[in-house]
Amino acid sequence: MFRYNRLYTYTILGILLMLIWGLSGCMENATPNTEASPEPNETHLVSSQEEASTEIRQSPLGPVINAHSHVYSVTDNPLEFNYIEEESLDLQHKSYFQILGLKDKNVEDKINTAIYNMYRSYLPYIEEGLMPPFRGYATNPSAKGELQSYYLEVSHQYNSNHVLSILLRLSAEYMGEPGMTPAYYSLYDTLNFDLNTGDELLLIDVFTNDTDGLVVLNDAVMEEVKKQQLLADADDFYGSSLELVAPFKGFLPTQKFYLAYDSLILILDHETPAFNIGFNPHTFSIPLGSSPGNIAINERFYHEEDLFVEEGGIMRFITTYEANQADYQVKEYDEDGIHFFIEYTYPRNATDAVKSLMDTAFDEHKALVLNRHKDQPLEQANLHSYLLKVGPYANISYYVYFYGPGVDGSLSMYDVLDPSGRIMTLSDIFVDGYDYKSAINNHLGIELDYDDPTLSFGISETFLQLTVETRHKVNNSYYSDYYEIPYEVFGYEDGLKIF
Numbered sequence: 001m002f003r004y005n006r007l008y009t010y011t012i013l014g015i016l017l018m019l020i021w022g023l024s025g026c027m028e029n030a031t032p033n034t035e036a037s038p039e040p041n042e043t044h045l046v047s048s049q050e051e052a053s054t055e056i057r058q059s060p061l062g063p064v065i066n067a068h069s070h071v072y073s074v075t076d077n078p079l080e081f082n083y084i085e086e087e088s089l090d091l092q093h094k095s096y097f098q099i100l101g102l103k104d105k106n107v108e109d110k111i112n113t114a115i116y117n118m119y120r121s122y123l124p125y126i127e128e129g130l131m132p133p134f135r136g137y138a139t140n141p142s143a144k145g146e147l148q149s150y151y152l153e154v155s156h157q158y159n160s161n162h163v164l165s166i167l168l169r170l171s172a173e174y175m176g177e178p179g180m181t182p183a184y185y186s187l188y189d190t191l192n193f194d195l196n197t198g199d200e201l202l203l204i205d206v207f208t209n210d211t212d213g214l215v216v217l218n219d220a221v222m223e224e225v226k227k228q229q230l231l232a233d234a235d236d237f238y239g240s241s242l243e244l245v246a247p248f249k250g251f252l253p254t255q256k257f258y259l260a261y262d263s264l265i266l267i268l269d270h271e272t273p274a275f276n277i278g279f280n281p282h283t284f285s286i287p288l289g290s291s292p293g294n295i296a297i298n299e300r301f302y303h304e305e306d307l308f309v310e311e312g313g314i315m316r317f318i319t320t321y322e323a324n325q326a327d328y329q330v331k332e333y334d335e336d337g338i339h340f341f342i343e344y345t346y347p348r349n350a351t352d353a354v355k356s357l358m359d360t361a362f363d364e365h366k367a368l369v370l371n372r373h374k375d376q377p378l379e380q381a382n383l384h385s386y387l388l389k390v391g392p393y394a395n396i397s398y399y400v401y402f403y404g405p406g407v408d409g410s411l412s413m414y415d416v417l418d419p420s421g422r423i424m425t426l427s428d429i430f431v432d433g434y435d436y437k438s439a440i441n442n443h444l445g446i447e448l449d450y451d452d453p454t455l456s457f458g459i460s461e462t463f464l465q466l467t468v469e470t471r472h473k474v475n476n477s478y479y480s481d482y483y484e485i486p487y488e489v490f491g492y493e494d495g496l497k498i499f
Helices: 002-029 105-121 123-127 213-233 297-301 352-375 436-444
Strands: 073-075 080-088 092-100 146-160 163-175 183-194 257-259 263-268 282-287 315-317 328-335 338-345 380-390 393-404 407-417 456-459 463-472 477-486
Touching (some): 105 183, 183 257, 338 352, 352 380
Antiparallel strands (some): 257 263, 380 393, 456 463
């Protein structure tokens, strides 16, 4: 039995050796696959997200935050930014920045080191002629010419609620022989920090724990592809659209992103090869204020502990402009000798009650025009509205234009709707008992008549808006006086109750 096993083993070993020798011969005589080989002079730092081998964190930083978590307002971090220009000429620019103002200098140094290292990692594109990681760029004859111009900048894009987002932009142009088209490219890179610890953020840190943020973003970008394809198919379309050149398998946890003033921005580039972006990144934005309650950055990273050397910071609402694209209404007709042109939008998912409120407002504005028509004949009137979502509120701006022989008017008014769709009064935005009238008058240096029926108010990101109708008797025109009062005049907690 033992002898049989040993002979059997020798036989198997012999067969394996023959197979190995045979395979070696095949490999030596094999023809290289030129299609899969790198192109001449082409350097790839990362050609695809799928090639990344770094172990990725699987759970969000900080405490568990579940829906519903909204980003209606933020407080800007009182940091200082020291921008350093290493080169600034007509066609060459290199700059980055360092932060100042954190009490914890270890965290500050950690963040500054990461910013500087990212900046330095892109200098070889400028100083050593490193080719960008776009397949096909190096085959452009002009790319073998001289580096004609470049712009390398690191800047902060979001600095609120203990989060800091940073964007690096590099653009460069190679010039070939006379008459040849220059070879242009641009690269983006990002860093996002938790200012409490200096840790870098991933996309999973932006969303609530019970939300698969990657699935949300996958669906959103595919919806955008479909939307842009419909636009591109239109006869009057001009420009470029976001399109796929390969099956989209979904974003990876390492997907590049940054937070902007009021949006989450994704960067589509050589690391997302399913999209046709050429040699320049494409950005795709998700408004923070329009999320269904699955954005966790405020609750996850912001707290009352004072991280900064300086006290305080400007509070501001997150605004969403996309609400103005919903349910667009246009009407045009003649009435009582006046040609009316009316255009407005209902808020997204507006209830019948909200639509009725807006319809009533336009009826009142039309009645205003018809009353003026009794005093002096008018020929045309334009009624417009523009809706802006301000935090959880809807700010509706109305514009009324009218004119006729010897008379014209340009008036602006507002309505502010609370989350339930109810029209708010000026006193609704202030703490009960707060003397807001004196605060407004003292700031403006005038005495407003708060019983004036033409007085209206609106809200924006950082200030209260007031309009009052007035008449210019010399040229018989009507217009609205407009005033702005920053929210800090009232105090974010002592005077205001809308934050």
